[in-house]
Structures are given as structure tokens and as C-alpha cells.
Amino acid sequence: MVRELQRPHIIGTMAHEADAQIGRFLHRLRQPDLASSTLVLFSGDNGPEDQHVYLHSVGSAGVYRGRKRSLYEGGVSTPLIAWWPGRVPADRVSDGDIASIDWFETAAALAGVALPPTAAWVRGVDASAVLLGQATTAKKRAHPLVWDYRFSMPGKCYHCLLYTSDA
Numbered sequence: 001m002v003r004e005l006q007r008p009h010i011i012g013t014m015a016h017e018a019d020a021q022i023g024r025f026l027h028r029l030r031q032p033d034l035a036s037s038t039l040v041l042f043s044g045d046n047g048p049e050d051q052h053v054y055l056h057s058v059g060s061a062g063v064y065r066g067r068k069r070s071l072y073e074g075g076v077s078t079p080l081i082a083w084w085p086g087r088v089p090a091d092r093v094s095d096g097d098i099a100s101i102d103w104f105e106t107a108a109a110l111a112g113v114a115l116p117p118t119a120a121w122v123r124g125v126d127a128s129a130v131l132l133g134q135a136t137t138a139k140k141r142a143h144p145l146v147w148d149y150r151f152s153m154p155g156k157c158y159h160c161l162l163y164t165s166d167a
Helices: 004-029 100-111
Strands: 040-043 080-083 145-149 159-163
Touching (some): 004 040
Antiparallel strands (some): 040 080
């Protein structure tokens, strides 16, 4: 088992290696004509692992309550960094809600591809305006987002979180 004193070292090592490799990738993209036509999205997972499930887990949900498999903000929200020079404003923090289900519609809009209006399989919304700094919230959702937790663990019950644009 990893002792508590070793955990900051593990997090620091992981962050250093991620920084080095992402830096190499972005350096390559800075070649002529690549950066202006390439959107890079870097996102985390939904919260750090619960130490009761995996004893070697590291990480923090920061100011948020909850962890992975939790319906609190620390288990549902994920960080996202977007990089697209000349298109995505730099040094900006947004509270706009974008879910992973929105990326298909958002990518189609950014590429100028119109989706068929009768596409019943489309459940996300175009969040390109939030990404490009033109709006603070995505378009109104036609369908609510639902998160559930239904693992069969002793003493645990079924929990569900419903999010709509009207909330």
C-alpha cells in the first residue's frame, strides 16, 4: 500500500510526465498551418478514485465534494483545457456546462457540417459558442442529462442525478 507521504510524489511525477509529453505534442503542432487548423482538447476523468475502492488511489476533487462514482460535483464534473490558437480564447475560465455527449454536435458545428434535423440518435447540444468564448452557456437541452450510480456494494443503494437546462 502506498503510504500517505508518498502520494504527493506520485502526483508530481504523473503531472511532470504529462506536462513533458503534452508539451512535445503541442510543439509539433506549432509547425506552419497545423495549429490554426487543429483543436486540442485535454480532459480529465470524472473525479479521483475512492480510496476505499482502490487503496493506491491519488488525487483530489479540490473544493468539490465527492469522488469517482459519486453524484456530487467532485464525481460528475471534469476539467477541460481547449487549445486552438486564434479560435479558442486563451487565459479564460468558463463555468459553461459541456458534457461528453455534446462533443459530436460541437465538432460537427466547428467543422461546418450540418446534422440532419431528424437524427433521433443525437442527444447532445452544440457547445461551440461556449468553447469559442461567444457564450457562457450551451444551447438549451432537448433531453436531460442523467448520471446514475448503481453498483451493488453492501450498504449502497441506487442514486440518480438528473440535469436539465431549466435547472
